[in-house]
Amino acid sequence: MSTMDKAKSIFIMTGRILNEAISFIVFSVLDILDFLLCYTYKVIDFIVEAEWKPCYCSSAVTSSGTILVSEQGESKIVCLSTSSSRNKLQLEEISDTLYTRPSLVSEVSKSTVNELKRLKLENATVKKGTRMSTFTVNSTIVEMLQGKIGGQQYHPIPRWSDCDCKTCNSWSSSCKDTLFVHVDGAKENVQENVIFIHGFISSSAFWTETLFPNFTKATKSKYRLFAVDLLGFGRSPKPNDSLYTLREHLDMIEKSVLEPYTVKSFHIVAHSLGCILALALAVKHPGLVKSLTLLAPPYFPTPKGEQATQYMMRRIAPRRVWPPIAFGASIACWYEHVSRTICLLICKNHRLWDFLTKFLTRNRIKTYLVEGFCCHTHNAAWHTLHNIICGTAGKIEGYLDMVKNRLKCEVMVFHGRDDELIPVECSYNVQSRIPRARVKVVENKDHITIVVGRQQVFARELEEIWRNNSTT
Structure with missing residues (x-):
């Protein structure tokens, strides 16, 4: 090994050690801060709204009634239903990462609580001589679902910590319970349909401001283009009582696009x-999908012996201060109250940040990325992150296998070489499950610039994919 290589390896090792050391300190402080913010928000919520917003810091509590859960200390929810079959809600899609996120403070508090419970139980056992088994479930889920299904709670729209602008709340004044859908392209003699699904804390503008203006006239005369704002994001509904599960997201896409526009393929x-969501939608409608194009798919195969949800959370949110995008993901995923504070400062005041961006750049750049990043509620972002990205980790392999075996459509995967949030290995992991999938790695592009900045090239690539899979 040359002197240069040795120096490089030492530099890399030193950087890694520094990153881990600084990360430990920073995230230990954030653990304590999140703990303190929990009680701060309870007080503020109670003062402003006469009740405090349930959070996932709450310990499991004894529950009864219509909520069915497992016994012997397990907190996994099975299902919840009322007398009306219309209100039946399956809860296997609730991610345990919502209420189980190991940290320094959580481990200390858990040990303390367990010790107190043990002492209390010993005293009770001595007095009664017997121990009764109980059904337990996270108290936050109980409170949210009682409000959702029983209609026992009312929350103002928007809540005090959410944005009150017309853009974010246009859905609340509409009688339609559907997503915001931007429709472009063919209006008559529609031959093909394309559904665009954006990523986390984004919006339909990610597509409409980049790709849509760059499609050719020939494409727009033949293809009908749908770009949706997912539930909880952009101009779509942001219900306070939603848990933003996979089922809810898919149902809203079907109700907002497939059904009203009579989309047959x-x-x-x-x-x-x-x-x-694209994989789940394709598996649900295998005969309708003509091509599947995935950009930076977050697929991490779960090692044997690991819990899929927890492993996924650690991969996308590694509790590291570097790179910055991983630091941001870690805060969003691990800290319910710190992330709520960030939403309070950024999302609630997004009009100010939009103005400042335009002012500082002298209106030379479009601010659709800023708008997409800000137009959501903390409740929507928090539950979508955990219930979709983490909660479906154990299902992705099954979806990929069904795409391989049941779907005959082309599968194309694009990934930026410099993506620091979702590494390139994820796309190759997809290809390992679907051998016919083609992977294209784009040099010098990251998680966002895989589209932004190369929209003309990507528009041509999509048009070629669609032409090759056209029925006409």
Whole structure:
């Protein structure tokens, strides 16, 4: 090994050690801060709304009634239903990462609580001589679902910590319970349909401001293009009582696009988190999908012996301060109250940030990325991140196998070489499950610039994919 190589390896090792050391300190502080913010928000919520917003810091509590859960200390929910079959809600899609996120503070508090429970139990056992088994479930889920199904709670729209602008709340004044859908392209003699699904904390503008203006007239005369704002994002509904599960997201896409526009077949283009929804949609409608284009799909095969949800959370949110995008993902995923504070500062005041961006750049750049990043509620982002990205980790392999065996459509995967959030290995992992899938790695592009900045080239690539899979 040359002197240069030795120096490089030492530099890399030193950087890694520094990153881990600084990360440990920073995230230990954030653990404590999140703990303190929990009680701060309870007080503020109670003062402003006369009740405090349930959070996942709450320990499991004894529950009864219509909520069915497992016994002997397990907190996994099976299902919840009322007398009306219309209100039946399956809860296997609730990710345990919502209420199980190991950290320094959580481990200390858990040990303390367990010790207190043990002492209390010993005293109770001595007095009664017997121990009764109980049904337990995370108290936050109980409170949210009681409000959702029983209609026992009312929350103002928007809540005090959410944005109150017309863009974010246009859905609340409409009688339609559907997603915001931007429709472009063919209006008559429609031959093909394309559904675009954006990623986490984004919006339909990710597609409409980049790709849509760059499609040729020939494409727009033949293809009908649908770009949706996912539930909880952009101009779509942001219900406070939603848990933003996979089922809810898929149902809303079907109700907003497939049913009203009588879509009989379609191509799918999806980015990041949207790839999970795209796979689930394709598996649900295997005979309708004509091509499947995935950009930066978050697929990490779960090692043997690991819990899929927890492993996925550690991969996408590694509790590291570097790279910055991983630091941001870690805060969003691990800290319910710190992330709520960030939403309060950024999302609630997105009009100010939009103005400042335009002012500082003298209106030379479009701010659709800023708007997409800001137009959501914390409740929507928090539950979507955990219930879609983490909660479906154990299902992705099954989806990929069904795409391989049941679907005959072309599968194309694009990935930026410099993507620091979702590594390139994820796309090759997809290819390992679907051998016919083609992977294209784009040099010098990351998680966002895989589209932004190369929209003309990507538009041509999509048009070629659609032409090759056309029925006419």
